[in-house]
Amino acid sequence: MTHPWFTGVATPRVLAHRGLVTPDAARGGVVENSFAAVAAAHSAGAHYVESDCHLTADGVVVLFHDDDLSRVTGDPRKVADVRVRELEELMTGRGGLITLAQALDAFPVTRFNLDVKATAAASIVGRTVAPFGDRVLLTSFSDARRRAALDAAAESGRGVRPATSAGRGTIGRVLAAVASRSDRLVTRALAGIDALQVPERQGRLRIVTPRLIAAAHRHDVEVHVWTVNEPHDMTRLVSMGVDGIVTDRADVALSALT
Template sequence: MTHPFFTPTSPRVFAHRGLVAAGDEHAPNTFAAFAAAHAEGVEYIESDCHLTADGEVVLFHDDTLASITGDPRRVDQVTAHEMERQLADRGGLVTLEQAFDAFPRMRFNIDVKANDAAGPAGRIIGRYAERALVTSFSDARRLTALRAAAPARPATSAGRATIIRLLLAAAIRAETWASRLLAEIDALQIPERQGPVRVLTRRLIDYAHTAGTEVHVWTVNDTDRMRLLIGRGVDGIVTDRSDAALRTLG
């Protein structure tokens, strides 16, 4: 049965960390970036979470604040209040819980970036599970901890270890093995290529769809490429240009 995260919308456009258009003063993964995506009609937002020093799950990509505010400290070394102050003129801090509450019609694709964030994020996401798709490079540790903490099951994307096994299964045409790997996976979120390795293949798409798993490709900003990928059977595009993607694919 399809998880309720996946509405009938097709193809899916995921606003990568919200929407920051040319000339915008706000940073990605901020309230202003999410509001801009919402104003464009985006239904899905991709974001990342960390845990602050005082235990708040906040939406932020990097391990440190350096690239956004110039503060070299890690997110887990500052309080949510400190982050809120530093981001006040960059679009505004958003906690994970605030995101779900402030944008009740949005669905959030959350990438867990830190081990310590998995359990607290799971307890929050479990309350909004029908609007959540979770992912992490770490299948074994972060996703397992998040699912264990969540009172209800969010949709789940495959982590790195599962994707590597799936690529091997596709390469050797081991469809039964691929089906087993995909049994608990709602979405594959992958790049077209990883260095010299082609990740997205026709066989991988076919195996995923046979198992009832969607395929989303990141991060695609060229509109011609978006059209090509959707034409090849991809179900969703993760993009920095969700405004252009909606016009192109809508």
């Protein structure tokens, strides 16, 4: 059965990578994963927002990509060492901090693709999204973190289980299985997976191939490619059969693909 995260929205899916920060917004000081960035993605018509989850010193899950604040705010401290009130102050003028709970509440029709970046955040992320599982996909480079978040959501006993995309280890097993041309191994590698979210290439290795897309589709698994910002690349990948484009320019993608 198709997870609700995928239903009611036509493919190709446009996933707003860390929200949407247009060049004009960036010149005004707005940064990725801010309240303003999520709001801009919503206003542009994006059904999906891709974001990242870290845990503050006082146990609040916030949408933030890096494990430290230096690139976004100029503060060298780790997210895990800063209380949420301090982070709110640092994000003032940068589009505003948004916590995971605020995102789910303030954007009730938006579907979130959440990358669990910190082990300490996994169980709290799972419990937080549990009532909203119909519009949440959980992922992580770490399959252990991804599974911990999914387990916490299931243990809460609330709502639909979130959808999930494969972590790095699972993706490696899928690629090996596809290369072996063993459908049995592909089936095993894709068990419990709703989507493969991958770059088109990793160094010299081409990851997104017609064979991978066909294998995923035979098992009702979607393929989403990150991070694609040029319209010609978006249309080329969609013509190959990919189901979703993760992009910093959701506004451009929506114009090019819909």
